[in-house]
Amino acid sequence: MRDVAIVSFAQAKNVRRELDANEVEMVMPVVSEAVEQSGIPRREIGFTCSGSCDYLAGQPFSFVSALDAVGAWPPISESHVEMDGAWALYEAWVKIQIGDIDSALIYAFGKASMGDLPDVLTLQLDPYYVAPLGPDSVSMAALQARAYLEATGRSERDLAAVAARSRKDAKTNPAAQVTGDFDPERLLGEPYLVSPLRKHDCPPISDGAAAIVLASGDLARKVCKRPAWIRGIDHRIEAHGLGNRDLAKSLSTAEAGRRAGLGTGAVDIAELHAPFTHQELILRDALGLGNEVRVNPSGGPLAGNPMMVAGLARFGEAARVLMDGQASRAVAHATSGPCLQQNMVAVLEGE
Amino acid sequence: MAAEQSRLSATHVLEYPYRRSVGPIMGRFLTGLRDRRISGVRTGDGSIVVPPLEYDPATGAPVTEFVDVGPLGVVTTWAWVTTPRAKHPLTQPFAWALIKLDGADTGLLHAVDAGSADTMKTGMRVKPRWRDERVGDIRDIVCFEPEGS
Structure with missing residues (x-):
């Protein structure tokens, strides 16, 4: 290679x-x-x-x-x-x-x-069984969020904590759209958008x-x-039907991470293309990232989520941290399709 | 501004007017809905996929054997919509759900008309509400509703 x-x-x-x-x-x-x-x-x-x-x-x-x-x-x-x-x-x-x-x-x-945008994203769905019903992107993510919460015992408070951390980290990112200090407890007082997701659980x-x-x-x-340096890179896809896969896990991310060589050493940071709060937790689980790994120091997609760009930006943000010498090994991840259907994982290293 | 009045404009209708053929597998499922019949397909490991795919999602092998399932089923996950969007199937608050029909091993995405989020529960049993005029479309099922209703 x-x-x-x-x-x-x-x-x-x-x-x-x-x-x-x-x-x-x-x-x-x-x-x-x-x-x-x-x-x-x-x-x-x-x-x-x-x-x-x-x-x-x-x-x-x-x-x-x-x-x-x-x-x-x-x-x-x-x-x-x-x-x-x-x-x-x-x-x-x-x-x-x-x-x-x-x-x-x-x-x-x-x-x-x-x-x-939610209506436009509906056009990407299976045109026979799914798109005619008109499910939007937030509703589909909400189905996944409940499946994840009920399978793992995690709580909506855990999701709010992801949102608060992302917005706080985004304060130092000049490209970010949603930034600031938010108390997770107060975020939980907001109404549901599509339960169990609130606005802060969704990307702008x-x-x-x-x-x-x-x-x-x-x-x-x-x-x-x-x-x-891109030391390894791989992408994998799962069945398109939401009912044909375990929404609480991301098997394709785990497989891509394995093939990208993630398991050969520790990582310092990860830039994960997780547009919804619960998806960050699913991806962490799939990649085996512990609490010592700093996830989305840029603020991630919850702080700014331009379609078709946010995945590439994860590669850029992860690379920037390495080029600046602030870390030596990083994970970059990108996703495509509803509820993390397809996933790409790369392992990046500084010199 | 004078330029404002002379600005040219034209209506642009955005559409992707594709026609699709549904083929023998999806076609059989959709045709069955006209007769209030929900069918799935058996894959290599014996599991029943509903709605049917033309291939085994695990191996890519073609599927051939049809199996009738339901019509009742179990909610495996759900999401409550307080404010339905224009393209949603119901105009009142409702739940999206993945429904594992009796005899099936996979979930069917559809709406559940449950009245209130308090009624919704993972594991609850639901039954289809059929449209009077059925044409062989996933919308021949208006939605699902709690079994006892």
Whole structure:
């Protein structure tokens, strides 16, 4: 395997409604910042891959117009995934492994404010048995939350504690959308949104964009003082029917973590793509992360959750902590589909 | 502003007008609903998957044998909706639930019209409320309701 590292990361501030910029204008600054930080001339980056969703933009092939933000003339080698940008990163990592390129630019964008996000997310569901009933994303997460609470004996107070910690940690993250000091006891006094979930258990609806540059071996060492090496990366998927799997566990996360080599040593921090409070606890269980592991020091998706971006941002945030020298081994996780259906886990290490 | 009055606008109807064929497995389940029959499929390890999939989720092997289940079942998890959304199946507060129908090994996602969240309990028994005009659609079941109601 070739050594591949994250050498730069940039993201836009997560906002509820980006009124001034279209997708191209949201992507352009983060791409420019990530490329500049990487120290690799833009024309020398071997591959560009993006993650976004046509359903958010409401038009097919909407990702093509976003290419204006990277400059695709003269022609560049480029690809796109209709998934979170973390899967675009995975494609780029595979392409670097094949050996014909040494660097790649990955970007992701999502502007949920153009539609009604819960209704848009319903369109991703099984069109035969599920979508006709119109279950929304919060309702489906609530089914999982109760399954988890009843299976484990954990409480709604445990969920509120996750929300309070995330918002507190987010105070130091300039990109975060929901920040501040909240008393878990007072959060529990709020009404249910869809029981057993309250508003603080759910992610904010966000507009945002992020970009990462990957580089292999010697190039990464040349351009970056302390690259965040991807030591292992894997993704696994479970059955799409909510009733066909154990919602209280994440077997796909556990398997991806095992295959990514998580078990070979201790980790300092984890950036988990857990949009709902109970999902952080499910992921911790699946990855075997004890209390000594700091989870989502950035505030995580509960502090800002741009669709198609939040998973890639977990890779960026985990890498940033390593590049800054604040930790030596980190986990980055991304998810896709309802109730943690598909999961990607990577183990990152500083030099 | 003058520019405001001269701005061009056009109505954009957003739709993805795909037509889907349901095939022999899902088609048989949906057709059965017209006759108030709920069927599942048996997978390689003997478990009954409802609603049926065309493949065994554990192995990917095709499924062939149909088994009738229900119509009563047990709630395995639920979520209470206080304010139904426009696309939800009921207009009054209701529960989403995964329902393991009698004879099935997996959960069916549907709504439960229970009146109040206090009535809902994991493990409670529910029965389907059928639509009068059934067309072979998951919505031929309006919702489920507590067994005794």
